[in-house]
Amino acid sequence: MIEIxxxxxxxxxxxxxxxxxxxxGVPLSGSMDYISSNNANSIIGNSIDEPVFEITMMGxxxxxxxxxxxxxxxxxxxxxxxxxxxDNNTIIRAQKGDILNFGKALKxxxxxxxxxxxxxxxxxxxxxxxxxxxxxxxVVKKGDTFDLFRxxxxxxxxxxxxxxxxxxxIEVSRGPEFNLINGNDSELLQEQFFTVSSNNRMxxxxxxxxxxxxxxxxxxxxxxGTIQLTPSGKMIALMKDGQVTGGYPRILQMNYNxxxxxxxxxxxxxxxxxLINLS
Numbered sequence: 001m002i003e004i005x006x007x008x009x010x011x012x013x014x015x016x017x018x019x020x021x022x023x024x025g026v027p028l029s030g031s032m033d034y035i036s037s038n039n040a041n042s043i044i045g046n047s048i049d050e051p052v053f054e055i056t057m058m059g060x061x062x063x064x065x066x067x068x069x070x071x072x073x074x075x076x077x078x079x080x081x082x083x084x085x086x087d088n089n090t091i092i093r094a095q096k097g098d099i100l101n102f103g104k105a106l107k108x109x110x111x112x113x114x115x116x117x118x119x120x121x122x123x124x125x126x127x128x129x130x131x132x133x134x135x136x137x138x139v140v141k142k143g144d145t146f147d148l149f150r151x152x153x154x155x156x157x158x159x160x161x162x163x164x165x166x167x168x169x170i171e172v173s174r175g176p177e178f179n180l181i182n183g184n185d186s187e188l189l190q191e192q193f194f195t196v197s198s199n200n201r202m203x204x205x206x207x208x209x210x211x212x213x214x215x216x217x218x219x220x221x222x223x224x225g226t227i228q229l230t231p232s233g234k235m236i237a238l239m240k241d242g243q244v245t246g247g248y249p250r251i252l253q254m255n256y257n258x259x260x261x262x263x264x265x266x267x268x269x270x271x272x273x274x275l276i277n278l279s
Contacts, residue, residue, distance in 0.1 A: 001064075001065040001066065001145055001146065001147050001148060002062055002063065002064060002065070002115070002119060002148065003062070003063040003065065003143070003144070003145045004061070004063075004142055004143060004144040004145070005062065005063050005099065005142065006059060006061035006142060007059070007060065007139060007141050007142045007144075008056075008058060008059025008060035008061075008102060009056055009057045009058050010056040011054065011055050011056070011059075011060050011140045012129075012130040012139055012140065013052070013054070013128050013129065013140065014031040014032075014037065014051065014052060014053075014128075014130070015030060015051045015127055015128050015129055016030050016031070016048065016049055016127070017030025017031075017240065018030075018129065019126075020126075021125050022223075025244055026131075026134065026244070027131060027240070027241050027242060027244060028223070028240055029129035029130070029131045029134075029201075029240050030129050030240050031052065031054055031240070032110055032201060032240050032259070032260070032263035033074055033110050033112070033165055033259075033260040033263045033264060034256050034259070034260055035160055035161065035162070035256075035260040036073040036074030036075075036111070036162070037052050037054070037073070037074075037114075038160060039074075039089060039112075039159055039162060040071045040072060040074070040089075040112045040113065041114045042160075043073070043089055043090075043091060044069055044070070044091060044114045044153065045116060045154045046114055046115075046116065046118060046151070046153060050114065050115075050118040051119065051121045051128040052113060052114045052115075053112065054111075055077070055110065055111050055113065057104070057110075058077075058102070058103065058105060059102055059103075060101075060102040061101045062099070062101075063097075063099050064095070064096065064097070064098045064099075065096060066096050066148060067094065067095050068093075068116055068117070069093055069115075069116035070092050070094050070113060070115055070116065071089070071092065071114045071116075072086065072088050072089075072111055072113050072114075073088050073089050073112050074088070074165065074264070075105050075107060075108025075110055075111045075165075076105070076106045076107040076108060076111075077102050077104065077106060077111050078102070078103025078104055079100070079102055079103065080101050080103075081094060081098055081100050081101075082099060088111075088162065091116075100113075107166060108165060108166060108264040109264050109265060116153050117148060117149050117153055118148075118151050119146040119147065119148050120146055120148075121146065122135055122136060122137075164260070165260050165261055165263075165264045167261050168193075168261075168269070168270060168272060169261075169271070169272055169273075169274050170254060170261055170273050171254070171255065171258050171274050172252040172253060172254050172258065172273050172274070172275060173253050173275070173276055173277065174252065174253070174277075175227065175250035177215070177217060177229075177249035177250050178251050180215050180251070181211075181213075181229065181249075182211065185211055188210060189210070189252075189275065190272070190274065192208070193271065194206040194208055194209075194235070194270065194271055194273070195207040195208060195268065195269070195270050196266065196268065196270075197267060199265070199266070199267065200239075200241075201239055201240055201241040202238070202242050202243075203236050203237060203242055204236070204237040204239060204262055204265070205234065205236055206235050206237075209230075209233040209234040209235055210229065210233040210235070211233050212233045213229070213231055214231060215229070215231070215248075215249045217247065217248075217249055218247070220245065220246065220247075220250070222238055222245060222246040223238070223253075224238055224239055224240050224259060225239075225253055225254035225256070226242070226246070226250050226252075226254075227250070227251060227252035227253065228246055228248035228249060228250055228251070229248055229249045230248055235252075236248070237262060239259065239262075240259070240263075252273065252275075
């Protein structure tokens with residue numbers, strides 16, 4: 001069993017998300033950084049469908065009441081198993097009574113903890129991903145306990161470009177309403193850095209933007225990675241808990257790699273967009 005001794009700043013349980021329920025208004029959810037989540041599960045020998053703990057910015061303390069292998073992947077945090085620092089993307093054996101303690105993020109913003117064989121978590125609409133009004137919890141709490149499963153694992157050394165998440169270039173393709181913006185703004189998108197302001201699992205906002213506008217479209221479907229343009233010229237990058245419809249022009253679209261990169265950025269970080277063509 002795992003017991004939460006400290007709930008940290010913002011820790012949730014995530015998996016690959018609730019695919020197929022957007023027609024009912026249910027967001028996809030799932031791991032913000034799928035690269036790191038998949039790495040943690042794959043290295044430990046789990047299916048990439050196994051839930052993981054997503055730890056944001058700082059904090060979190062886990063007590064293990066039985067022996068189990070673990071793996072962390074994603075941002076670089078101050079992490080100690082008892083009094084010993086541990087590394088990302090490495091299989092670590094936790095013994096009965098061991099305490100895993102997460103300090104602050106040193107590089108990046110989100111780190112993932114995978115447990116060998118998986119752990120018990122609430123399954124709703126084919127997913128364990130926390131989301132308000134869908135699951136009974138929105139974050140893990142002090143005193144929460146999770147039974148360990150012993151699903152078959154296959155040791156693996158698979159790592160999918162773990163350094164990619166620290167890039168500051170975000171590849172994007174043209175969105176359905178890209179042609180609404182003028183030529184100057186089109187060039188500006190790729191020439192200047194954009195600074196992250198407020199952000200959460202629903203969306204990322206940027207301090208600087210494009211020209212103000214009076215574009216108007218009917219409410220249309222949006223997906224994680226859709227970048228909308230507001231009348232003030234500010235952009236909103238929808239993330240994993242983002243809504244399923246929106247009324248702002250969809251000028252750009254990120255793929256899952258780009259979502260992973262952006263999800264590792266915090267307030268004040270700078271990114272640059274790189275426009276690519278979908279093949």
